Every structure is written in C-alpha cells, then in structure tokens.
Amino acid sequence: MSHNQKSFWTPGNVLTAFILAGGLVLTFLRFYKGIGAVTNLDDNNPWGVWIGFDLLCGVALAAGGYVTSASCYLFGLKHYHSAVRPAITTAFLGYFFVVVALMYDLGHPWRLPYPLVYSQGTTSLLFEVGLCVATYVTVLFVEWSPAALEWLGFRKIRNFVIKLTLPLTILGVVLSTMHQSSLGALFVIAPGKLHPLWYSSFLPVFFFISSMVAGASMVIFEGTLAHKGLHDKMDETHLKEADGVAFGMAKAASFILMGYFFIKLFDITMDNDWAYLATGYGAWFLVEMFGFVALPSFLYALGVREKNLKLVRIASVFGVLGIVINRFNVSMIAFNWQLPAAERYFPSWMEVGISIFVVTLIVTTYRFIATKMPVLYEHPEYKDAH
Amino acid sequence: MHRRKFLSLLGGAGLASAMGATKVRAAGNHTFNGYPDAMGVLHDSTRCIGCRKCEQACAEVNNLPKPSAAYDDLSVLDTKRRTDAKTYTVVNKYNTAGLENPIFRKQQCNHCQEPACASACFVKAFTKNPDGSVTYNGDLCVGCRYCMVACPFGVPTFEYDDPLDPLVQKCTMCHPRIQEGKLPGCVEKCPKEALTFGKREDLLAIARDRIRKYPDRYENHIYGEKEAGGTNWLYLSPVPHTELGMPVVGKTSAPELTSGALGAVPMVVGIWPVLLAGAYGISKRKEKIAAEEKAEAVREAIEKTQASADGAMKTALDKAAKDKAAAVDREVKKAVAEAQKEFDEKLAAMQAPAEDDSDAGESPEEEA
Ligand code: SF4
Ligand code: SF4
Secondary structure (H helix, E strand, O other): OHHHHHOOOOHHHHHHHHHHHHHHHHHHHHHHHOHHHHOOOOOOOOOOHHHHHHHHHHHHHOOHHHHHHHHHHHOOOHHHHHHHHHHHHHHHHHHHHHHHHHHHHOOOHHHOOHHHHOOOOOOOHHHHHHHHHHHHHHHHHHHHHHHHHHHHOOHHHHHHHHHOHHHHHHHHHHHHHHHHHHHHHHHHHOOOOEOOOOOOOOHHHHHHHHHHHHHHHHHHHHHHHHHHHOHHHOOHHHHHHHHHHHHHHHHHHHHHHHHHHHHHHHHHHHHOOHHHHHOHHHHHHHHHHHHHHHHHHHHHHHHHHOOOHHHHHHHHHHHHHHHHHHHHHHHHHOEOOOOOHHHOOOOOHHHHHHHHHHHHHHHHHHHHHHHHOOOOOOOOOOOOOO | OHHHHHHHHHHHHHHHHHHOHHHHHHHHHHOOOOOOOOEEEEEEOOOOOOOOHHHHHHHHHOOOOOOOOOOOOHHHHHOOOOOEOOEOOEEEEEOOOOOOOOEEEEEOOOOEOOOHHHHHOOOOOEEEOOOOOEEEOOOOOOOOOHHHHHOOOOOOEEOOOOOOOOOEEOOOOOHHHHHOOOOOHHHHHOOOOOEEEEEHHHHHHHHHHHHHHOOOOOOOOOEOOOHHHOEOEEEEOOOOHHHHOOOOOOOOOHHHHHHHHHHHHHHHHHHHHHHHHHHHHHHHHHHHHHHHHHHHHHHHHHHHHHHHHHHHHHHHHHHHHHHHHHHHHHHHHHHHHHHHHHHHHHHHHHHOOOOOOOOOOOHHHHHO
16 A cells, blocks of 8 residues: 555556546536537437437446346356456446436436426336436445445444345346336337437347346456456455356357347348448448457357457457447437438537546546455455355 | 127237237327317418518517528528527428429427327426427426437427526427417418418318319328327428428327337336246255255265274274383383483492482482
C-alpha cells in the first residue's frame, strides 16, 4: 500500500482524473443547457448512443452476474464460486451506472420513479424494462452487499444476507430473463423503422440469448483485465479456479453462439429477407453474423478443445464486440434506415464523452471495491459462503 | 343450445393455452375499432393548393411562436420540412412524375385508433379520447422519448433545448376546441375545403364516394383506413400515397405488435422459478448422492487404513518395547560394571595411605 502514495499519479490515474474532470464539465452543460446542447438527437432520432450504448450494451454486458451466479448456485457448478463475487460486483455496478447514465438522457430525470409509483403504463414494454431493472438493481445490491459487510465487519447482517443467496439468485435470473428480452422487445413496436434484416418478432428471444453470450464473454474478458491489474488481490482459490471458469464459460458461449446463428438464419428464412443480403445493409449484416457470431463461436470451441486460454480470451473480445455491434445495429445503424443520409444520426463528441465518463466511473469504482473489499479473494473470517 | 358455444369456448381455451398467452391477447386487441362516435379529418390532396393557411391557423389557436419565414412566403415549400416542437403541422410540396402540377400534402398527428405512442408510454401520458383525438399530459412525462421511437408516422417531437421542462409536442386535433363544439383550427381556415371534419365513419363513406365518382382522379386507397390499425385522419391522393412521403405502414396496430412480448411476461414469471428451483434441486441431489458416495468411500478407506495402521502400530510398539528393554538392560549392566570398577578403585585407595576420601561412597547409587 505504501508504494501507492508515491506513485499515485500513474499515467492511468492521470487519464482517469482527466476524464472525470471533463465528464463533470459535460454533466454541467447537459443539465444547465439541456439535452439539445450536448447531443445530436432530433425529432427523427430520439434515441442515440446513450440508449444504444449505455442502456442496451450496459445491461447486456452486465449479464455476467446472472449467468455466473445461476451456473454456480442453481446448476451446481461449484468451481465457479470464486467467479461469482467479481461477476456480481460488475453486474451491480453495471446496472447502477446504467441508471445513472439514463439520467442524462431523460427529459425529466427526477420523474424516473413515476412509472413505478405514480402512473403505471402497463401496456408499455419500457414499463417492464423499468420495473425489472429497478428490482434487479436492488437484488444485485443485496447479492453484492456481503462483500461490503465483510469489509465493514458487520457479521450478523452479513450472515443473514448469505442465507438469502438462493432466492435472490432465482429472482435475479427471472428478472434478467425478462428485461434482457424486453430490451429487444422495445423495438418490436417499430417494424417500419428497423431494417428487415434486424427486425423480427423474435427480437426478445435474440436479445435474451445474446445476453447470455455477453455475460459469459464479459466474465472471461474482465477476468483477463483483472488478472493484469489486480493480480495481487486474488487468493489462491480464485487463481486456481480462474482458468476453469474461463474454459467453462467459453464452452457455453460457443454452443449458445452457434444456436444463435441458426435461429437468426431461421428468422431470415421465415421472413424471406434473403434479397436484402445483396444490399449494403446485407453486407453489414453478414459481417455481424460471420465476424461476430460464427467466428467467436468457432474460436471459443477451438480454444476449449486445445486448452488454449489465449485463444479463449481473443474470442471473448469478439464476443463482447459482437454484442456492442448488434445493439448498435438495432438501435442506431439499422434504425431509421429509410431516412435520407442527411437526416440520419451520428453522435456528437459530447455524447460519446459522457459515455466514456460513465464507463470510467464504473472502472474506478470497481478498482476501489476490488482493492478494499473481499471480491477477488475470500475473507479469512468468512469461509462458509459455499 | 349452449352446448356448442360451451364446447367452442373450451376448444378456444385449450388452443389458446397451447399457443401461449400471446395469441389470446392479440385476439383481444383485434376487437377494438376505435370509439364509435370518434371524429376525424379527411385530407384530399387533389384540393389542397399549398397556401399554408392551416399552418397559420394551427399556430394561432395553439399559441405557437411565429416561424422565421412568414406564412405567405410559399418558397419554404420548396424544401422538405417536418413538424417540430413549435410547429404541429406542415404542408409539403411533391412534384410527381406524370402530373403537371405539384401535389401538396399536410402532415400532423394522425390520431391513431390504437396509438403506438399511447401504447409505448410507460406513464400513460397519452390518452385516446372518445372524440377521436390523442392528447398528451406533460405533467406525467418522464421525457424518455419512447413514444417518438414507437410512432410509425414520426409525429411526436421534443423540446430538446429546454433544460428544465422539456415536453413532447404534437397536434391535439384541437381537442379543447372540439369539446367546445368548434372545428379544429386548420379545418376552419382551409379555403379550399381540402380538409373535412366529421365522424370517421362518415368520412370513410365520403372518401369512398369520391373515389367511386372520379376513379381517374383518385388512387383507390384511403390512407389511414387500415394503416397501423386505422387512424382518425384519412387521406385521398391522385398518386400512390408513398409518393407523397407517406411511410409504408402495415395494418397491424402497436398493441398487436407488442402483445406477444407482453403476454410472455406472466409465463416467464410463473415458469422460471419452478424450473430454476428444479435445476437447483437436481444439482443439490446430485451433490448429495456424490457426497454420500464420497462419505462411504472415505469410511472404507479409513477402516482399511485403521486396520493396517493397527498392525503396524503393534509391531512398532513391540519392537519399541523390546528395544527399550534391551537398552535398560545394557545401561544397567554398564552401570553395574562401572560401579564395580569404582568400588574396586576405592577399595584399592582405602587400602593405600588415605589422603582424599571426600566424594567417595555416593556415586554408585546415583549412577544406577
Ligand atoms: S400518429 Fe403517432 S403521435 Fe399521432 S396518435 Fe398515432 S402514434 Fe400517436
Ligand atoms: S417521452 Fe413522455 S410521453 Fe413519450 S413515452 Fe416517454 S414518458 Fe411517455
């Protein structure tokens, strides 16, 4: 710890401080001058990168929480245990900051609780998303809290919360299933605006299935990053199990991606959208399908078979990028495809800046938690969490 | 007599549950055909001259700010415009192939029978009124703009530049004026009767009549009759409506589109916990069996080890006992021998002239 004092201003920390300061300025601009002053949104393009990246990608990439805890507690894959806490921590932070980021995008952010407590628009899929996300953030907070409670030394509450693990895990999976798919279902209402290659009444299913891949890929991807930056914070169990977790997740992701590829194919056949494949959008669609679905599926499979951790990690990068590309396609690139180029949306640098700011906040908070709290290792006084 | 009905209900229910909640809700939504006395407006683009009087009237009755170009400046028609937060309606000019004169078409909210905006709003800020209009309550709005994503006609607009109270804005069909028995502002001002206000049913009849009487003047399609589940604004045109910038919109209404996804919710809520608890049970049971088998193996192993350990221990103990006995023996013999030797020495010394006899006598006992 003592060497930290001397070397606090590392290049990484300087960059972090720079981004955080810039983010605060942009935040001020957004709330002082309005959404229009910092975004390129307009009447034709009401949703931009704050929804496409912060909400859609954020929620999908935070799926590692339910994927890991379900594997460990519900499906009995006990050797995933050391991966649960980091995954739950990232998921909790992910969702929490999704809500924070949403504040920038809403015209009346302080009215965010309205749909829950004041006027319930139950015909809306956004209502379902809101309800689930609100509940799930709470569930994740409780699931995550033992790490903080152990750090603070609140043994009694901590032991009580640990007893809730099973019901919380089940609740978490139910809620995740629902809102991961509802995020896709949001776009089912707009068949005229979304390109036929991406529009489907199965969008909810696609979003749900791909969220599992996102979760698994993120567990591997984050593991890689954490091993680089926080290696000294990991205990032996964590280090010993890490490779097994990565291979297990990789195997699952490979199968799911393959299944995803085929149901997408099935969907194109059913709607008979083959003709569109010959267009520019078709080419882009093929890039998504082969470069970011089929390829990671293959790389994962190969990595597992050859026990090649490096390959698995490369595959996870493609898996994560694939989710981002898919969510961008549905919400921005293939959305409003019939509008003339001049009326299409491209994010302003300030919108992107706010998104970078939010991601930096997540990483910084994660680093703080992982250095202080028993996330990557087991607290010596609490070895019963199995 | 009721038997048949009963049976068909039963069959329907069985089928419905087999197909999941989806179809039931979709079927349920099918039946809403708008309020019976709902009003609407028919826009006949063969009569519209693009004078922008309706735009002006709309701004006046809704207290909207004046645009930069005056309303009698018709040059603005040369560029394509859309509605925005300060403009609820615009008229656009379309030069279509095969026709000498340009065609004009007015844009505003179409006041859908099953509005996508209302269906999409998660705080019920939109209301479909019995008079046919779709109105918005800014006090509820969270500003998420999902209504804008949902509207198939791209109608709702947003006050992006207001940091404090940005609202969604769109045509209200002059709902307040209709309630007072007045005409919508635009309809009242139109000098060419291109706009007709009336009951939607009557408007459809009028439109059909015009098509029948002048088949060569009109395209045989009333836009809005079926689009998006039917709208309360209806359009007649001499050319296909898409040539006037009207989007291609399917017949399916928004609630029908989303009922599948919404209907799946109760299923998920009901089934998942059962399945997951099952998965947990199975994995627990597997664990239990594994644990039992393990315990059994451990017990056997312990027994075996115990048995062999017992044997080894006994041998070791015996050996140790023997060794010990031998050692004691050896020590005693040694001690005795030494004592004997000392005794002999002392005896010899006593027999010699005595000088130093202090320590003598105790050592043999001590060493033994
Ligand atoms: S046209 Fe759009 S804004 Fe108007 S009622 Fe229909 S969905 Fe709502
Ligand atoms: S912007 Fe307002 S009116 Fe539109 S869907 Fe959101 S809450 Fe409802």
